Amino acid sequence: MATLTYVYADSTAVVGPLATYAEPHSYDLCEEHAGRLTVPRGWEVVRLDVDAAAAQPSSDDLEALANAVREAARPSAQPPVDPNVAAGTGRRGHLRVLKPPS
Secondary structure, rough: EEEEEEEEHHHHEEOOOOOOOOOOOOOEEEEEHOOOOOOOOEEEEOOOOOOOOHOOHHHHHHHHHHHHHHHOOOOOOOOOOOOHHHHHHHHHEEEEEEOOOO
């Protein structure tokens, strides 16, 4: 896996190690697509070494994932609120039902 980042001001595409956070003009690519990437005429491609061993999940990564799943599965302290009953507004998600004028 690799991350493709466009630097429009420099007409450059950078293919490097997988990014740890999302950023505008950045796209994650599989190994096949990262290897055969082409850019528009006049652009430059900078390819940074991608360490395949570093891309593999470590035991710490797997433990953090397991802890996050356990935390998400834990029941919340407050019961869920039914959006259809909330304060008699007639709300359904992002929609609202208007009552006829009295």
